[in-house]
Amino acid sequence: MSETTTNVLSTWARNVAPSPTLAVDAKAKALKAAGKDVCSFGTGEPDFDTPEFVKEAAAKALAEGQTKYTPTPGIPALRKAIAESYNAQGFAISAEQVVVSPGGKMSCYLAILATVSPGDEVIIPAPYWVSYPEMVKLAGGVPKFVTSTDADGFKITPEKLRAALTPRSKLLILNSPSNPTGAIYSEVELRALTAAALDAGLLILSDEIYEHLVYDGRCSFHPALFSTEAAERVITASGFAKTYSMTGWRLGTTVASPKIAAAIADLQSQTTSNVTTFAQYGALAVYQQPEAARAALAEMLGHFDRRRQKLLAALNAIQGMSCHRSQGAFYLFPNIAAFGLSSAEFCGRLLEEELVAAVPGSAFGSEGYLRLSYATADETIEKGAARLAEFCRRLRG
Ligand SMILES: *Cc1c(COP(=O)(O)O)cnc(C)c1O
Numbered sequence: 001m002s003e004t005t006t007n008v009l010s011t012w013a014r015n016v017a018p019s020p021t022l023a024v025d026a027k028a029k030a031l032k033a034a035g036k037d038v039c040s041f042g043t044g045e046p047d048f049d050t051p052e053f054v055k056e057a058a059a060k061a062l063a064e065g066q067t068k069y070t071p072t073p074g075i076p077a078l079r080k081a082i083a084e085s086y087n088a089q090g091f092a093i094s095a096e097q098v099v100v101s102p103g104g105k106m107s108c109y110l111a112i113l114a115t116v117s118p119g120d121e122v123i124i125p126a127p128y129w130v131s132y133p134e135m136v137k138l139a140g141g142v143p144k145f146v147t148s149t150d151a152d153g154f155k156i157t158p159e160k161l162r163a164a165l166t167p168r169s170k171l172l173i174l175n176s177p178s179n180p181t182g183a184i185y186s187e188v189e190l191r192a193l194t195a196a197a198l199d200a201g202l203l204i205l206s207d208e209i210y211e212h213l214v215y216d217g218r219c220s221f222h223p224a225l226f227s228t229e230a231a232e233r234v235i236t237a238s239g240f241a242k243t244y245s246m247t248g249w250r251l252g253t254t255v256a257s258p259k260i261a262a263a264i265a266d267l268q269s270q271t272t273s274n275v276t277t278f279a280q281y282g283a284l285a286v287y288q289q290p291e292a293a294r295a296a297l298a299e300m301l302g303h304f305d306r307r308r309q310k311l312l313a314a315l316n317a318i319q320g321m322s323c324h325r326s327q328g329a330f331y332l333f334p335n336i337a338a339f340g341l342s343s344a345e346f347c348g349r350l351l352e353e354e355l356v357a358a359v360p361g362s363a364f365g366s367e368g369y370l371r372l373s374y375a376t377a378d379e380t381i382e383k384g385a386a387r388l389a390e391f392c393r394r395l396r397g
Contacts, residue, residue, distance in 0.1 A: 020363035028357035039384030041372035042357040046245040051296035058282030072269040074100030081287035104239030107252035114263040116141040120170035126365035150324040154181035158196035172197045177210040177328025180364045180371040184328040194223040204234045210329040218327045307374040314385035330375040337368035354387040
């Protein structure tokens, strides 16, 4: 009996787009494995090892037999520590409002599944993180994009948000600091946007995975703190991957109203269950050893900031290229429109001709840009930027 491809794969599987950022990374890694000297700006992942004290705490938990199921939303000590950390910043939440999920990506997906019904519209500011539209579609929702450019500092306004509203609008996704642009909303801007969304009856998913990666004296803000209504209707997602270089640990968090948090935990209980048990003890060490955590973060931030400034200066020195001064995350999103190639063509040729990996802006819903991650060695940044400059020189002819 042979099955046709149409009935083997579901509509979900047929319609989901594979992650373009992971695809660029795979191609760069394959070239590297073949012995090529590739400079990769592709990966959205810190190049540091996880801090020693975190690894030690997880290793100790493993040695002590912490290898069985835990409660689905996380070990009580970790949920309590996370709640206390948010409360120290002005939240007023209980540990029951915290759900620990296998990665910040899963935290976002579960938040979407918990709030979006088929046909509901989800407003996604573009440029956006590649996974948001796919997650919304997997929930049966309809992504609605609101676009910003480098001239807007890659930020949308309440007016633009209101123009995108329909009776089916359900959720707004915010991501400040942003992947892919590194843009950060100021408190005034974020308050206005939050108020506009709540006035329209929307829920907000605030993906704050880069909340601690900020430069130039900037800070990021929690929309959930802006009003009592916001505390009810904002889901705050974050995680350990980017802040503590723990991408492979798969540790994400959501904070939400008791009702939404319970729904997220229920969805998780029927899909992934708890995060790997000893990994949760590693995360707990971040709260139990705050001095060590602060030191580890400060050290990484110092390196990121130096690299950011180096890459920013190099990009803005290229004739025809301009780059917005991003103050968060670890990405730059230069404008390449002047070169007259689509971003996919630009990146394809850049990798082929100069062995430099970057992700096309089109992957993030914005043609005419590239995403470069500076979470990479200084040497790669210097060499890669020089090759990029040479490539652009050739394009200018
Ligand atoms: C990296 C990232 C996440 C989550 O990453 P995990 O590895 O799943 O914890 C979430 N949102 C954005 C925008 C990211 O860049």
